[in-house]
Amino acid sequence: MKMQCSSFLAAVLLITASFSHADEGMWLFNDLPVEHLKSTYDFEPTSEWTNHLMKACVRFNVGGSASFISSNGLVLTNHHVGSDTLHKLSSEDNDLYTNGFYARSLDQELKAPDLELNQLINIKDVTDEVNRAVSDGLSASDAAKARRAAIATIEKAALDESGLRSDVVTLYGGGRYHLYQYKKYTDVRLVWSPEAASAFFGGDADNFEYPRYCLDACIFRVYEDDKPAKIEHFFKWSENGAAENELVFVAGNPGRTSRIFTYDAMKFARDHRVPYVLDFLRRREILLQQFSLQGPEAERRAKDDLFGMQNSRKAYLGELAALQDPAVMADKLASEQALLAKIKADPKLQEYASAWSTIAEIQKRKAKRLGKGPRLSTRLFNIAQTLVQMAEEDKKPSADRLAEFRDSARESLERQLFSGAPIYKDLELALLADSIARTVELNGADSELCQTILAGKSPTERAAELMSTRLDEVDFRKELATGGAQAIESSDDPMIKLALALDDVVREDRKVEEEMAEIEKQAYAQIAEAIFATQGTSAYPDATFTLRLAFGPVKSYQEKGETIPAWTNVDGAFAHEDAHKGQKDFSLPESWHTARGKLPGSTPFNFVCTADIIGGNSGSPVVNKDLELVGLIFDGNIQSLSADYLYTDRQGRATSVHSSVIRDALKYVYNAEDLANQLGN
């Protein structure tokens, strides 16, 4: 696994690449590569086709994708996308993540404490409206401010008019602004989940490998007015899935790509940012492993975070491997130099050339800032910071606030802030102590920042002191939020006091980051324009955690002289278990062994296709031309991990759970015939 994007990986919004490989691209739903599909695959999507596909897709705001698979509200996603909720619904005595779950009737379905699902209803180009707000001659920071205000106004008006969640999305680094409007589902209930041993069969060892045998799926149901929601657009269930070389489509929410990156930006990633992130991931992985050694309950509490670290670590290692490949960098440099030569030769385009040096300068600033500043990322500190900032921001008109505090985002913000999901103070303590220690390492213990944080104590002592906070209590959070600035300023909660003490430096840090991002964005917008002007080809923007269409055939590939078949099957899963006897995470659950006689060994399990995906695509439906569901994206293979910077279909593949194994497992392994019969109906 896992093609999930984590909030940790949030990055600058990015841009566009020219169209170079057959199946490359994460396409906008309002700008699909119609010509290409027609000429290459003799397929012409109608507007009904596109509309149905778009509306049958669902976004999980925790960082994944999903789809409607029945008229009565069933939603299919990955087990590892649902895991955040599975953990939140679990306790020491009832570990749904590990043991699985099945609601045999509606009243047994379990309500998620803070899930928000989004169904994309409409996309509108608002570029002109946004740009009109920015008069000529404004400084970068004033321009950004004016643009933010215009965006807030558009979002607010759209929300008020439609009642829909309304987000303006920046595409091509600012070349385009699109308004995305979503229907929100906030009553989401768990219907079925398999055991982790089946969903994550092969564990960290098999993650990002292929062949695979993971039932990485789980099913929720959306409710409205306390009843299963009536869904118009949902996918039918394919009888047998897709055939070899059959064209399939993947519709989901890829989180971030960097295909437009300049050579200098890739060097910064290679030599600074990615190694820095990897050091952080390894550090936290070890920390969570150590925490887990305390016993089974500690292990359970840390599991979701630990999986996230391991998954990201493997993904980033793959990304770094691509960056450290001299051939990859040489290709980038050659194409960049060719483009620059064209630009410099054309008087109308010459002005764009400075964009590259602007970006190079920003990389230097980024390298110096890496790890500097306040980075105390733990749940309780984040809550404190949100409360402190909300009190201050709420004094301003909505359009002037930091983005997450605007009226249009308030409902989503409060859902998170007042979530009743458990917060484990022992785990928080471990994370906070390490987070403080790391801040000390990266900023120097004698820095003013660290003096403020430490307050004369060691990181461990200080973290222990801060853990007397009451912010783990939802009522206390509500009390502070209701009390506003007055309540915050007079609070003697130590975490609130720390967040208050750090607020100026946190805001200043964010301001500088946003200014740098703005400069970079404008430079990338210029590069995008230069690419359009010189290459004149169709292009897709870099991923922005919004709905995109990818496609490509189901297809085997060659590795070390062998053909890796496109499919695996149930017999293969049992053989894989035998081959790894005694190894951690290689034991199929008892339910599978019990079902072995009934479950057909020939049922396809996982399969690969060439669609262009990345983190955030986890849980994306894979459909055929007739919009029948044939699979469920859950991973990419190792060779696909260069996808942040470049697409390749030589060996790179997207990995899916086959629709048939979901149906057959429900029937034969989980005795959920009733649920199986609802699939696609």
Next chain:
Amino acid sequence: MKMQCSSFLAAVLLITASFSHADEGMWLFNDLPVEHLKSTYDFEPTSEWTNHLMKACVRFNVGGSASFISSNGLVLTNHHVGSDTLHKLSSEDNDLYTNGFYARSLDQELKAPDLELNQLINIKDVTDEVNRAVSDGLSASDAAKARRAAIATIEKAALDESGLRSDVVTLYGGGRYHLYQYKKYTDVRLVWSPEAASAFFGGDADNFEYPRYCLDACIFRVYEDDKPAKIEHFFKWSENGAAENELVFVAGNPGRTSRIFTYDAMKFARDHRVPYVLDFLRRREILLQQFSLQGPEAERRAKDDLFGMQNSRKAYLGELAALQDPAVMADKLASEQALLAKIKADPKLQEYASAWSTIAEIQKRKAKRLGKGPRLSTRLFNIAQTLVQMAEEDKKPSADRLAEFRDSARESLERQLFSGAPIYKDLELALLADSIARTVELNGADSELCQTILAGKSPTERAAELMSTRLDEVDFRKELATGGAQAIESSDDPMIKLALALDDVVREDRKVEEEMAEIEKQAYAQIAEAIFATQGTSAYPDATFTLRLAFGPVKSYQEKGETIPAWTNVDGAFAHEDAHKGQKDFSLPESWHTARGKLPGSTPFNFVCTADIIGGNSGSPVVNKDLELVGLIFDGNIQSLSADYLYTDRQGRATSVHSSVIRDALKYVYNAEDLANQLGN
């Protein structure tokens, strides 16, 4: 565990601290704190006492301590000190590390492939001889060169005269030079080792914790002329061990301390070096974990390295925690400022004040150099580099060579270089690929160094290419060594070619490091003199992996309001197992369960005392005033991990295996009555 010092941690030779706590100190055998022992403990060591103790001690050159425990050559050390040899004697089918070993007769004892044990015979002060070689007015680098040549001459003459291994040791940063002469034992055979599950009971979770229940012991035998060596100085076995508050002595080889460090040097450690080392350790820990996921044989191959990483990671985290404690740093600063005030007030001492700023300057240079340069630490590359350098160095007279290539060190060097211990190429590949990737991250892929290393390939591809080396074959290594420069230069072995290509930069890097170390050493020598001059107290030099005496009572301590008893016992071990049912590394081996009826539950298992120890003390004998063996050092508790910089006996404790549990386990668990009867006889 583990108070072993790893070659990775080799550091600048360091200096001296003033005597401040009752039981602080790692004392030179030729300068014991006789007055203090007399006044505090009413104990006066005679020269016979000291001589017997010194000669009954043994140094393991892999980085640990040990002792003679019988007249027929038995040597007692920790399982984790012997583990290097246990792994080298193991194979896929016969894992001695995990399963344990017992030779029921002499002919079953297994010869270690490359162990060298040293017994200290004599210490002689050669300070004047060394200093005479350095005329006034030489530059730092010329002075260092002259000093190195003088040391080489002294060592060579001493070796030729006595046949003993002769090492000149730099103490107090160059305030003193002592000649240490050792009898070498190179025919060392394994007699007994328990299962890892008993030796390392509680695993990584319990490491550096207390209470503990580890039989972290194993027994070797030294041979001469193919017969068990006759040993004059060995320890008798104590009948019942030591009593609460009884004074005990620890004689062993602490590897490195930094008690003399200036405030600036501690800041460099806190803000740069220790975080840097921890990043490396975590990185390699994850890498080795990932390698182990391939299966049981991979896990076995990686185990020794993995343990080393985990152990060091925990030790360094403890060290960092001490450095990040503002109280610790404030104490250091206050005492340093007091000393500086005295110095500046005394015209005779004023010149010493510059030492502090010299050291501060060096810390800045170190911070800039951290991670820069060629650092490809894998076995096969190290072998290639040794062969390449040996061919070049052998052209020079012995005294002009790099230290490890001098005649006096040749026998030890060749023992390592031509060791038949297995080298696993799959493991080497993983380590080398990561080592190259890390070098690229730290130096930038475009640096000349990385261009040389990568030769146009990605780190993984290049590592795979280099793995076609034949340096894993001992005969091939011997052939190249015999062939000298001619054979090296004409070799087409890719690893030799890389080592040749990097030789200039490796040598230059080492030269700069040694020059910096020399400047620092001289500054610390000045500080040491200033301390002597102003405080006039008895002092011990920082640890140098040479024999030292530490001491203190067996003593319980307070933690979180509870008394932690000094001892644990066998019943406690079984209770600890029950309390951690199902957790990794918390199952006692079958042999212990079988023996439970016979083995007295009241037999003491582990115990703590206040002696001042650090990495390298692993395997040190703990003896009473009558020089009877009462224990075997194997660890320190978490609170002792500040020991690199400061000693504390408030909660800090050294942890030992009790002599009685070794005897009783041999009798009742391992059915080794015969061996048990030889203990101390």
